[in-house]
Amino acid sequence: MRRAVRAAAMLLTASVTAGMLSGCDAARATVSRVVDGDTVDVVVDGREQRIRLLNIDTPETVHPDEDVQCLGPEAAAHLRSLLPAGTEVEVLVDEETTDRYDRVLAGIRLDDGRLVNAEMARAGLALPMQVGANDRFLPEVEQAHAEAVAAGRGLYDPEIGCTVPGQVTAVEAAATGLATPAGAGTAEQADTAAAGAAAVAATALALHSALSSDAPRDGLVWAAVRDRDDRPAMAQRARTAAGTAEDRADGHRATARELRTPPPPPAPTTSPRPTTGSTGGTASAPRQSPATRQRPRPAPAPAPEVRDSGSSGGSGGPPGYTGPRCYAPGGKTWTPC
Known part of the structure; x- marks a missing residue:
């Protein structure tokens, strides 16, 4: 039943697909060039058709309204490695065969049996996606995507800075x-x-x-x-x-x-006065101002000793004389001075 529906859909869109598929859901084609990570041009019966790979979504590289996305160039390069120009492939369609851009919606299988749609997901360069009723290749894509997540490939690689x-x-x-x-x-x-x-x-x-x-x-x-x-x-x-x-x-x-912040000023310190003179040696006494400086007083001269020679001391002086006396050598006699 499903195959019959696909065949009928293909017949209805024969003008779009230009005879690429005539009443069946598969056709042989030759790759002419890769456009981006999920779009490729192929030649069928001498006519070129643009294929949009089903059930995957890859980072944009050529969208007119979007910047180049993380791993977009890597996805396109990986698809080129899978589909070099001149590669013979099998193109397979699903319920809806074209999109609004007149691209053929399909899966591409290599001669070794690998589904290119799933291989893009296995590399971590495509996410599973379903639009409308087209789910023919979704199980294979989801399984391959799970492998990429577990292995940390592509969009899940922690060593790639943009992921x-x-x-x-x-x-x-x-x-x-x-x-x-x-x-x-x-x-x-x-x-x-x-x-x-x-x-x-x-x-x-x-x-x-x-x-x-x-x-x-x-x-x-x-x-x-x-x-x-x-x-x-x-x-x-x-x-x-x-x-x-x-x-x-x-x-x-x-x-x-x-x-x-400027450092705080140093704390004030008191410098001790020098304890030696300019020539060194013993400590000098504190200086006094001229007003307070005093001259030393001369010591008083000793008073001459007065000795009384007595009345028998000779006739050196009158009795009762108390004036200055000049003593003779030996100090025994004196005379008034």
Whole structure:
């Protein structure tokens, strides 16, 4: 029944497919060129047809309204490696055979039996997708995609910086690699280090917010982690990295403030007066002002000793004489002086 429906659909769209399939769901074709990760041109019966691979979605590279997405060039390159120009392939359609761009919706199988649609998912370069009733190749694609997730390939590779796991790894490495505040030599260097740490913190916080929110985000890299069980763990890793970077920024700001604060003036000290003269030696007495300086007084001369020679001492002086006396040698007799 399913095959009959496909055949009828193909007959109805024969003008679009230009006789590529005539009442059946498969045709031989030759690859002419790869357009991007999920689009390829083939030649059937001398006429070129554009094929859009069913049940996969790959990062954009040639969309007129979108930038080149993460791993878009890698997806196109991988499809070229699977479908070099001149490769003979089998083209298989499903319920709906064309899209609004008049591309043939199909799967491409190689002569060795591999489904190219599934091989793109197995490399981690395509996500499973179903549009309308076309689900013919979805089981093979989903199984291959599960292998890519388990192996961490492509959109799930933590070593590729543009993937979400890669972004988490990058902010962790950036936060742990920040310089410590003790390494700043000047206030300007500390300011620069603080600004760098703050930027890392802001990036990590934005990543944490995106991983914690259920709001849809553009890009296949975010679609790849939308339903992953480890998304909360990745969000927590981003928050931890943000905390580390914030601590570093605060430390550098404090260092900059310290480097800009002038040191306190030295405490006043009392210098002792020199205890020696200019020529050294013994200590000199404190100097006195001329007003307080006193001249030494001369010692009084000793009074001449008066000795009484008595009445029998000779006739050296009148009796009762008390004036000055001049003694003769030997000091026994005297005369008035």
